Amino acid sequence: MRISFIGAGRVAHHLARALKERHQIVQICSRKYEHAAALAQAVGAEAATSFSALKAEIDLLIIAVSDSAIADVIQSVHRYAPEVLIAHTSGSTDIAKLTAVHPRAGVLYPLQTFSFEREIDWAQTPVFIEAAELQDSAILNALANELSQRVYEYTSAQRLSLHLAAVYACNFANYCYDMAKQVVDAQQVDFSLLYPLILETAQKATAADPKAMQTGPAMRGDKNIIAMHAEMLEQSQRQDLKAVYALLSEQILKRHHS
Amino acid sequence: MRISFIGAGRVAHHLARALKERHQIVQICSRKYEHAAALAQAVGAEAATSFSALKAEIDLLIIAVSDSAIADVIQSVHRYAPEVLIAHTSGSTDIAKLTAVHPRAGVLYPLQTFSFEREIDWAQTPVFIEAAELQDSAILNALANELSQRVYEYTSAQRLSLHLAAVYACNFANYCYDMAKQVVDAQQVDFSLLYPLILETAQKATAADPKAMQTGPAMRGDKNIIAMHAEMLEQSQRQDLKAVYALLSEQILKRHHS
Known part of the structure; x- marks a missing residue:
């Protein structure tokens, strides 16, 4: 052709x-x-x-x-x-x-x-x-x-739902990596320390339902840690990171504890 | 021991x-x-x-x-x-x-x-x-x-910043996968279609700065697609997904266009 x-x-x-x-x-x-x-x-x-x-x-x-x-x-x-x-x-x-x-x-x-x-x-x-x-x-x-x-x-409608899902699975996941890098960069900690975690998290999500693979303070309902992380972000004047932390933690808590 | x-x-x-x-x-x-x-x-x-x-x-x-x-x-x-x-x-x-x-x-x-x-x-x-x-x-x-x-x-302080970064890179990234699955599930579209995308996104972030690897409508500044996706989520009454979409898109736009 x-x-x-x-x-x-x-x-x-x-x-x-x-x-x-x-x-x-x-x-x-x-x-x-x-x-x-x-x-x-x-x-x-x-x-x-x-x-x-x-x-x-x-x-x-x-x-x-x-x-x-x-x-x-x-x-x-x-x-x-x-x-x-x-x-x-x-x-x-x-x-x-x-x-x-x-x-x-x-x-x-x-x-x-x-x-x-x-x-x-x-x-x-x-x-x-x-x-x-x-x-x-x-x-x-x-x-x-x-x-x-x-x-x-x-069809175009099916493709549209795939593309919307891809925004979460790819674009937003990548922005999570970007935010993680900003957090460690601020402490002169090497981002590459997180590579095994990033790869394992992705591999888990492609081996089983990601809902069942959820871990972390919000999934455990650990409000003390959540409050401490919020305080750290407040003190480092990262309102952007804090807003994401608050919204996603609230939703993860709700999804796993209600 | x-x-x-x-x-x-x-x-x-x-x-x-x-x-x-x-x-x-x-x-x-x-x-x-x-x-x-x-x-x-x-x-x-x-x-x-x-x-x-x-x-x-x-x-x-x-x-x-x-x-x-x-x-x-x-x-x-x-x-x-x-x-x-x-x-x-x-x-x-x-x-x-x-x-x-x-x-x-x-x-x-x-x-x-x-x-x-x-x-x-x-x-x-x-x-x-x-x-x-x-x-x-x-x-x-x-x-x-x-x-x-x-x-x-x-030190405990350094470890704390690593753990906070891990919440973004692992727990929040996994919740992004979870949200993506909810989007395709609602259309009876198979989540496994997103596996290559999820794995490639993670591999990219461990090969180069994730900021430089960002893709998607918000990174391109494509406000039409962003508005269309918001409308889809509104119509399917997913205020939770819509709130995440709005916040992360706004932040990605800001990070790449200001």
Whole structure:
């Protein structure tokens, strides 16, 4: 297949590099030339900085831009590639945002957290596909199966609940790590001491129900420790950390003691 | 060494089983006989249910009870073993709680999350020791080094900041997983789809600064998605999930956009 990308961010970076093994990546289009050029070079594609430069002789156009930009992009891009299957990669954007403008619309959503510096285990990454037309569903299904052993046809509503859950399981969990680092940094204590704990906590949650795996002062109902930690955060003038501590402890207490 | 335990919970369970490889576990003392007996049997010790049954001919007594019980326990136990080195295993309890009553006091704090069902990688688990007297520090240091390759002499204040950080990195991160599971459960979506994401997020945070690894709508400043997610949680009447979503998103936005 001949595949082009709109966007040169983290998702485009990982997806284009995975797809180039079996397909021709034709163009990488991004407003910033250096971004487009860097990824284009890595995958043997051309760099483009405007939609009007898009080549329509392709089989698939992947829109890997931020959710808030998808509606604008599909408006502009439809004109230059009216017959091409166009898929976005977003968890929280309904396929209707595309079909409202472009009939051959699809979704290819990899449920993973992407960083430039880290390789992804594509085979184990769940990929969720959706398409407005049956034959496009088959095309995306075949493509996704080359990437991953875990491909699912999900509706936009199902995908949305997965993405919302991912915000908790990934984005908020990572912010918890970030807060933990701020706590030890303030005492010149090495954050890497917490690595075994972080990894074991994640492994536990993927081996059994995380509710049953909950530990800590709030789960034990230990109000003395909770009050002491609150006092420490108050004294170090970290109202932000204290607000999170109070809210999450209150909810954990309620979940396990009522 | 001859070692006894007060407490038969998760920490005692893992610690006694690890220490019995090289030492004699003499007694496991717990108010509930069945708890004491179960652990005692596993480590070849006697079960006891009252402090008055404690044998004083031991080298170390480990208090592995909830933080709030430590002060009471040391008061009672000192009487029956006034000459014995007594160490607690708590992150947030100052050694002064012991020394106020008992001169030969120590701390042996393993920074890990313990479940009955899961084995611990002791070699990689950081263990923090502290003792009121120099020779006791050497005893605890030798013992901890048998368990772990990562043994540190930390003051109570340093240990406290580690424990507070662990509440964020472990207890709160696990509650994020728990919330994520509740989100997908409500849509009959399989939580195991999130496993690769959970594991990759934890691995990222142990490979680089979690602040730099932050992803998601709040980090991108995508207020449309944040508002849509809030609306979903409102409609499903999950004020608890919504409150966490709002607070953490606000803080992540602030941390990355100001």
